[in-house]
Amino acid sequence: MADIVIIGAGPAGISAAEVLCAKGLRPVLIDEGAQAGGQGYRRPADDLALDMNRLMGSEAGKYTALHRRFEMLRPKIDYRPRTLVWAIDGSQLHLLRDGQAQTLDFDKLLIASGAMDRVAPLTGWTLPGVFTLGGAQVALKDQGCLIGSRVAFLGSSPLLALAAKQYRDMGAEIAVIADTTPLAAKVAALPALLRAPRTLRRGIWYMAASLRAGTPMLHGVTPVAVEGENRVEALVLRDKRGREHRFACDAVALGYGLKPETQLADLARAEFAYDPGFRLHLPKIDGLGRARPGLYLAGDGVRIGGADAAEASGALAAHAILSDLSHPQDIEVVRRLARRVKRLRNFQRGLARAFAWPTAQIAALSDSVTLCRCENVTVGAVRAEMCREFGPIEVNRVKAMTRCGMGRCQGRVCGPALQEIVAAEAGQDGALAGRLRGQAPIKPIALAAAGYPT
Amino acid sequence: MDAPKAQFRRVAIRAGQPATLSFEGTVIRATIGDSVLAALLESGALIRRLEFGAEPRAGFCLMGACQDCWVWSAEDGRLRACTTPVADGMTLFADPQPMAGGHG
Ligand SMILES: Cc1cc2nc3c(=O)[nH]c(=O)nc-3n(C[C@H](O)[C@H](O)[C@H](O)COP(=O)(O)OP(=O)(O)OC[C@H]3O[C@@H](n4cnc5c(N)ncnc54)[C@H](O)[C@@H]3O)c2cc1C
Ligand code: FES
Numbered sequence: 001m002a003d004i005v006i007i008g009a010g011p012a013g014i015s016a017a018e019v020l021c022a023k024g025l026r027p028v029l030i031d032e033g034a035q036a037g038g039q040g041y042r043r044p045a046d047d048l049a050l051d052m053n054r055l056m057g058s059e060a061g062k063y064t065a066l067h068r069r070f071e072m073l074r075p076k077i078d079y080r081p082r083t084l085v086w087a088i089d090g091s092q093l094h095l096l097r098d099g100q101a102q103t104l105d106f107d108k109l110l111i112a113s114g115a116m117d118r119v120a121p122l123t124g125w126t127l128p129g130v131f132t133l134g135g136a137q138v139a140l141k142d143q144g145c146l147i148g149s150r151v152a153f154l155g156s157s158p159l160l161a162l163a164a165k166q167y168r169d170m171g172a173e174i175a176v177i178a179d180t181t182p183l184a185a186k187v188a189a190l191p192a193l194l195r196a197p198r199t200l201r202r203g204i205w206y207m208a209a210s211l212r213a214g215t216p217m218l219h220g221v222t223p224v225a226v227e228g229e230n231r232v233e234a235l236v237l238r239d240k241r242g243r244e245h246r247f248a249c250d251a252v253a254l255g256y257g258l259k260p261e262t263q264l265a266d267l268a269r270a271e272f273a274y275d276p277g278f279r280l281h282l283p284k285i286d287g288l289g290r291a292r293p294g295l296y297l298a299g300d301g302v303r304i305g306g307a308d309a310a311e312a313s314g315a316l317a318a319h320a321i322l323s324d325l326s327h328p329q330d331i332e333v334v335r336r337l338a339r340r341v342k343r344l345r346n347f348q349r350g351l352a353r354a355f356a357w358p359t360a361q362i363a364a365l366s367d368s369v370t371l372c373r374c375e376n377v378t379v380g381a382v383r384a385e386m387c388r389e390f391g392p393i394e395v396n397r398v399k400a401m402t403r404c405g406m407g408r409c410q411g412r413v414c415g416p417a418l419q420e421i422v423a424a425e426a427g428q429d430g431a432l433a434g435r436l437r438g439q440a441p442i443k444p445i446a447l448a449a450a451g452y453p454t
Numbered sequence: 455m456d457a458p459k460a461q462f463r464r465v466a467i468r469a470g471q472p473a474t475l476s477f478e479g480t481v482i483r484a485t486i487g488d489s490v491l492a493a494l495l496e497s498g499a500l501i502r503r504l505e506f507g508a509e510p511r512a513g514f515c516l517m518g519a520c521q522d523c524w525v526w527s528a529e530d531g532r533l534r535a536c537t538t539p540v541a542d543g544m545t546l547f548a549d550p551q552p553m554a555g556g557h558g
Contacts, residue, residue: 032518032537033537039517047468047469047470047485047487048466048467048468048469048487049466049467049468049469050466116515116517116519117515126504126509126511127510128461128499128500128501128510128511128512129461129499129512130514131513131514131515131516132514132515132516132517132520134515134516134517135513135514135515135516135517136516138516138517139462139492139516140465142489142516143462143464143488143489143492144464144465144466144467144468145462145463145464145465145466145492145495145496146462146463146464146465147461147462148461148462148463149463170465170466171463171465172463230499230500230510231461231499231500231510231512250459250461251461261519373514373520373522374520374521374522375506376504376506376507407521408521408524409519409520409521409522412519412520413514413515413519413520443518443519443521444521444532446531446532
């Protein structure tokens, strides 16, 4: 029997496992985390007195359902929590479980590795107290903690208002919700957004809820700086008319939507193509999620689409696996899933216009702003290197010469902003700036585990 | 140097065994189930200083991706605070410890 391995126990990976189990297969399901559920439906520890129904709002039903489904699934699969996949070598995975290195051979590999926040740097963003927007949600759901008592939400995403509402409900003061995209862009994107009315209604409701609570909500802002001595004390912004405002706060949640975690797909030799809408290099897949023979990609790890799209695309990729293993398929079911995935992902494209990645603002960042948090490389250092005679104009070359993106996070944090700085400085499109290549180990691990002498 | 006010604010009580750890010589009380990062930020506002220029840091992504939350233990070497659960008796430091060989 073929060995099917799924990486990622979020909605995408869980749905895929269900489809395979229904055909009598027993996939391996690997996840770095201790609990299944992935990022969006992260399961809080049972010992935390958190009212998930209140926190998850209209999503609570789905959240509960996913976890119930996973409990039914668990005895039928080879589930391996707390297991990091840190390298892929041909048809072998390198794993690290509780400090122990292991390998695992696969015949079919489905990667459903999820996403992380895409962030744009600004002056002061390395201060303690600045966290990603997703991180702000993780602190709450995973640890029962707020990232601060008076929190500013900055970026461009419908999740800014959603997270601010969750925070306010849990007792935080909201200093400001500041979105860099002008309101006009949101209005212009309405027709596209209306195609998925339920999600839209939710978004509008959250925005309205924040406004009702008297929280300042600004659109079209230009971030100036996070200020503070050794920790966050204020967020300074210019509003759309250019007037400067200072919002006192002790934490900032920063988020410009999500970007797929594609390092594993890269190591598994997926091909990539530049997507001008999202301004990201994304793995190429067919309509069912195939990247190449034996390699399947699903969920937010390949295209940002949210939890519903992740579920549907996970199931769809599982059908692709079944079909490649010559299992008989219900064509109608597959078609329906494919249509659903397409519709939900298109909706995300609409969102990407309404909540835009602030390309021009990043290109205009001052030289003194830290770009790479790990290696402490400034925007100016990258520009200076590029300005030299025969200076680099491609991100991997820039990385080699400046160390920007070479640190312990492998460019996960600075990569998208680095791309914009490089593209702007070279006077070319993001496509030509290139893409930071993934390298094993995709997350830092003890060298001994990787087989190096210590 | 250390700001006295905590960064994180707990809003949901965790039912669990108490754990006591130390960070840079300061005793910190936590509950089994807490992440090291949450425990540290519930009692302070900084967890490490950058190797370059010593500016303070306290994590960023909280989901194991940015690696900006490393702390060090004499027994176990480097720990990623946001994804490492606390254990009773942990002795942690903001800088690499001499015993922590073999980790890179
Ligand atoms: C920090 C964060 C918070 C979010 N919060 C919300 C929210 O509150 N509400 C909401 O609707 N959406 C939220 N989202 C959006 C979320 O991405 C989607 O809703 C949904 O979770 C996507 O499902 P998925 O299955 O594609 O990926 P995920 O649910 O992200 O699951 C991917 C899984 O893969 C695992 N994984 C990744 N790489 C490896 C590896 N190398 N080895 C082993 N395991 C690995 C991860 O541990 C993770 O469990 C959040 C996203 C992020 C990044
Ligand atoms: S805070 Fe990013 S890895 Fe811990």
